[in-house]
Amino acid sequence: MTAFWWTVAALLLVTLLAGLIRIWRGPNPADRMLAAQLFGTTGVAILLVLAQAMQTPALNDVALVLALLAVVAMVAFVRRARPETEEPE
Template identity: 65%
Template sequence: MIGSELLLALLLLVNLGAALVRAAQGPTAADRMLAALLFGSTGVGILVLLAVIQQTPALIDVALTLALLAAISGIAFAQRAWSQAVLGRRRGTASKTEDGDAA
């Protein structure tokens, strides 16, 4: 029972490692930003598997919180940084972030 989950967790860890090395190599700065995506999906997956393997349900809360923070910071970033180009309406915040990536 636990064996399959442990193997899967190890597999994800290997995936995460390989992907991180690849992302770190670049060659562009944008490639290195891919690490942010990796921790969102693979990182959360490993946490949830660990919760089952170690029978520590609290790790599910950690995964949930991580996902929640990622989603909220993503939305907050979108509201602030793209207010001018995409959100049009919010002129007040748009003037502060002229450059789309100021935040």
């Protein structure tokens, strides 16, 4: 069963590589941010698979922190990308 988990982790690493290529070659900041989200999501999935394969529960906590950081990064991007509007008086 461990070989199965290692194979899944390897396939997720291939997906991670595709996301890194998209970050590098993305034509605009939104494409790069979506690729970064893919990077974060795949990173969480890899950590969860490795936690299962190595039977290390601490990796679950690391995956949770990485997921929270991905959300914070997305919120920061959206707040920066949103156009400034005047507040009504």
